[in-house]
Amino acid sequence: MGHGKIIHAVTHEYTNTYVPKNLSAISLVRLFDTDPEDESETTLGSILSENEYCKREDVFLIVKVHPRNLGKEATRVSIERSMKRLKTDYIDLVLIKAPSCDTKGFECDADENRGTWQESWKVMEEMNKTGSIRSIGVSNFKISQLKELMAEATVPVSVLQARFDLMKRNTKLRKFCNYNGIRFMAHSLLGFGWVKDGSTTNNPILSSSAVMLAARKYRTSPASILIRYALDRDITVVPRSSNQLHIALNKFSTSLDNQDSPEILEDLENIPHVP
Numbered sequence: 001m002g003h004g005k006i007i008h009a010v011t012h013e014y015t016n017t018y019v020p021k022n023l024s025a026i027s028l029v030r031l032f033d034t035d036p037e038d039e040s041e042t043t044l045g046s047i048l049s050e051n052e053y054c055k056r057e058d059v060f061l062i063v064k065v066h067p068r069n070l071g072k073e074a075t076r077v078s079i080e081r082s083m084k085r086l087k088t089d090y091i092d093l094v095l096i097k098a099p100s101c102d103t104k105g106f107e108c109d110a111d112e113n114r115g116t117w118q119e120s121w122k123v124m125e126e127m128n129k130t131g132s133i134r135s136i137g138v139s140n141f142k143i144s145q146l147k148e149l150m151a152e153a154t155v156p157v158s159v160l161q162a163r164f165d166l167m168k169r170n171t172k173l174r175k176f177c178n179y180n181g182i183r184f185m186a187h188s189l190l191g192f193g194w195v196k197d198g199s200t201t202n203n204p205i206l207s208s209s210a211v212m213l214a215a216r217k218y219r220t221s222p223a224s225i226l227i228r229y230a231l232d233r234d235i236t237v238v239p240r241s242s243n244q245l246h247i248a249l250n251k252f253s254t255s256l257d258n259q260d261s262p263e264i265l266e267d268l269e270n271i272p273h274v275p
């Protein structure tokens with residue numbers, strides 16, 4: 001995966017509005033985090049197959065297995081469906097989206113034949129060994145679940161995607177990943193998770209006075225400040241956007257010069273948070 005990467009989460013709106021009109025600008029985004037639950041895979045696959053500005057090997061594609069598709073056969077079908085939609089014969093990274101349908105935020109109807117994440121992992125290992133999947137990982141797993149996975153895995157766990165923002169930093173989980181050679185990839189970095197889970201109606205991260213002060217100081221967006229904060233801590237980020245300007249600013253965050261008044265970014269450490 002490399003360190004300090006920005007991967008853009010692909011929305012259906014993004015693939016239908018921004019990409020078709022800006023094929024030459026696809027260099028802004030070369031790493032795509034798709035969602036099997038919407039039409040982003042199908043749209044992105046059609047666009048990339050017709051794009052003269054980059055080859056398949058120049059693009060890094062991430063797909064997920066939803067917990068409703070856990071189990072041997074369901075997982076294989078889910079991944080093969082994603083490959084067909086994306087018009088590719090291999091996927092760069094496949095993640096189990098959540099360990100079960102009981103995971104908060106990923107509830108789905110249960111049935112008697114539902115499989116387990118352990119069964120799904122075995123299928124992903126098989127597809128990794130045949131070359132259909134280049135690397136495999138998980139999302140929203142706890143340390144205890146990661147330990148169980150690592151004890152059984154015959155293919156290394158490449159990535160853990162989990163929530164991270166200024167107020168919920170998952171420090172123990174990140175340290176565990178770093179110690180065990182697992183790349184930590186943050187989702188919900190911009191703070192929308194607090195609104196989604198009903199904790200508040202206003203995004204407490206983007207509206208933070210410390211974040212807005214830093215954005216004014218460096219003449220950029222609050223999102224760029226948050227991305228740089230994560231990158232400085234060796235976290236891979238997946239900002240979700242369908243706005244061309246925001247995507248360009250997100251890319252700018254990698255070259256943000258914080259040598260002038262570095263204490264402004266350092267002050268973000270003092271925002272009240274859950275370790």
